[in-house]
Every structure is written in C-alpha cells, then in structure tokens.
Amino acid sequence: AREEKPARKTLFDQFDPNGNGYLSLAEVDKGLIEQFQLDSGSQFATKRCKPAIIRAFQAAKDVSGSTEGASAEYVTRSEFRLLLVYLQRYFELLAVFDEVDSGDDRRVDADEFARAVPKLxxxxxxxxxxxxxxxxxxxxxxGQVLFDEFAVWALKRGLDMLDDEPEEGEESLVEQHKGADAEASKAAGVAGSRSGGDSA
Known part of the structure; x- marks a missing residue:
C-alpha cells in the first residue's frame, strides 16, 4: 500500500548500508538478523530459515527479467516490496515443511508425506x-523431498497455512514456477527426441 512506502524505503536503506541501491543475499541475511532479531543472538534461526530466504531472494531478483548488469544478481529498490512478500510466503511454506518433516532431518519421505495428509x-x-x-x-x-521441491509443489497447489488474502505480486511466484516447469519439460522433450534420433 502507498502508506507503507516510506517505511519500506527506510527498511531498504537499513538493509543497504553501503547505499549502492542493490541488495546482495548476504545483505538480506544481515538485514533480517539486525532489523527483525531473526536469530536472537545465535546463528541457528538464520541457518534454519536459509532455504526460505534463498528462494525469496532468487524469486525477487528475477522479477525484472534483467539478465545483465547488477540488477540480474541483486534485489533492487523497486523489487524490495516483492522480496518482503516472498519472504513472508516462503517462511510460511518453511513452517509447513517443518510440520510435515516429522523426522526433523530437513527432508520429507513418502511416509511422512502420507501422515501429513490431514494437516495438508x-x-x-x-x-x-x-x-x-x-x-x-x-x-x-x-525418494526424499527437500524444501525447494516442496515449495514448488505447495505454491502450485495453493497451500495457505494462514488462510489470508494473497499479497499483490504473490501470484507471480506461481507463474515463475509454471514457467520453469514449461522450460524443464521442453528441455526434456528436446533431449528425448535427440536420444530417440540417435538410437534410430
């Protein structure tokens, strides 16, 4: 919302101590620790949240579609709002993943998944x-699912732990995953046709 823009600008500036207008993954990590006391004095929470932070960072920096220059590798000021939206969504998905991962080994097997059906x-x-x-x-x-795979599936299936209204821009996460799936299928098809041609 427009009234939140000044607060976002201030927060971005706090995440961007060198003032270059770009956020690296390390700066996002540090900003979350310092501004939100994410780790309460230890590295455990940040380490635990790292998969969600990485997914959110990658999704936000790819929104502009830029493949050249600094904006291809960093989150810019214009992408920062989406970074915050994506962090919230991926933290939520990580909380769900942790619930499903009853063995607490950062991966989910078929039995754990089956037991989690009522929760899902x-x-x-x-x-x-x-x-x-x-x-x-x-x-x-x-045979085992890591957070990345689970997050892709959960977004496509519309999993919502908080039962809240989707934030503006959240739908682009699903579109990104659909696009990635289409590219993967296309690549698999090309590889298959090549191998088929070789065997003929």
Missing part, C-alpha cells in the same frame, strides 16, 4: 492418493 487438508490441499502425489512432489525422483 487443513491448509487447503486435498491429497486423495498420497503415494501418487508424493511422486509429483519428488520432482527428481530421489
């Missing part, structure tokens, strides 16, 4: 066939 239902995701759905989540077929 309470967050708006109906899973009728846990084994088949787990295969969809486990994009690389490794």
């Amino acid at each position: 239902r309470s967050w708006g995701v109906i899973v009728r066939n846990p084994a088949a759905e787990f295969k969809k989540v486990d994009a690389n077929g490794g």
Whole structure:
C-alpha cells in the first residue's frame, strides 16, 4: 500500500548500508538478523530459515527479467516490496515443511508425506492418493523431498497455512514456477527426441 512506502524505503536503506541501491543475499541475511532479531543472538534461526530466504531472494531478483548488469544478481529498490512478500510466503511454506518433516532431518519421505495428509487438508490441499502425489512432489525422483521441491509443489497447489488474502505480486511466484516447469519439460522433450534420433 502507498502508506507503507516510506517505511519500506527506510527498511531498504537499513538493509543497504553501503547505499549502492542493490541488495546482495548476504545483505538480506544481515538485514533480517539486525532489523527483525531473526536469530536472537545465535546463528541457528538464520541457518534454519536459509532455504526460505534463498528462494525469496532468487524469486525477487528475477522479477525484472534483467539478465545483465547488477540488477540480474541483486534485489533492487523497486523489487524490495516483492522480496518482503516472498519472504513472508516462503517462511510460511518453511513452517509447513517443518510440520510435515516429522523426522526433523530437513527432508520429507513418502511416509511422512502420507501422515501429513490431514494437516495438508487443513491448509487447503486435498491429497486423495498420497503415494501418487508424493511422486509429483519428488520432482527428481530421489525418494526424499527437500524444501525447494516442496515449495514448488505447495505454491502450485495453493497451500495457505494462514488462510489470508494473497499479497499483490504473490501470484507471480506461481507463474515463475509454471514457467520453469514449461522450460524443464521442453528441455526434456528436446533431449528425448535427440536420444530417440540417435538410437534410430
């Protein structure tokens, strides 16, 4: 909202101590620790939240579509609002992931996923066939799901732990994942047709 803009400007300036107008991942990390006391004096919380911070940072810096110059590797002032939106969303997804990860080993197996079906239902995701759905989540077929894979799946399925209205810009996260999926499928198709051609 417009009334939040001055507060965001101040916050960006606090995250950007050298005043160059760009935020690196390290500056975002440091800003979260200093401005929100994220780690309460230890590195545990930041380490625990790191997968969510990385996902949010990558998504925000890619919004502009720039592939050259500093803006391709950093979050700019104009992308900062989306960084905050994405941090909130990915922190929420990380909290869900931690709930599903009953073994507390930062990965989810098929049994843990099946046991979490009632929780997933309470967050708006109906899973009728846990084994088949787990295969969809486990994009690389490794038998264990890491946070990145879980986040992609959860965003596509519209999982919402907080049951709140989506923030403006949040829908672009889903679009990014759909685009990445389309590119991956296209690449797989090209690779398949090449290997098919070689065997003929």
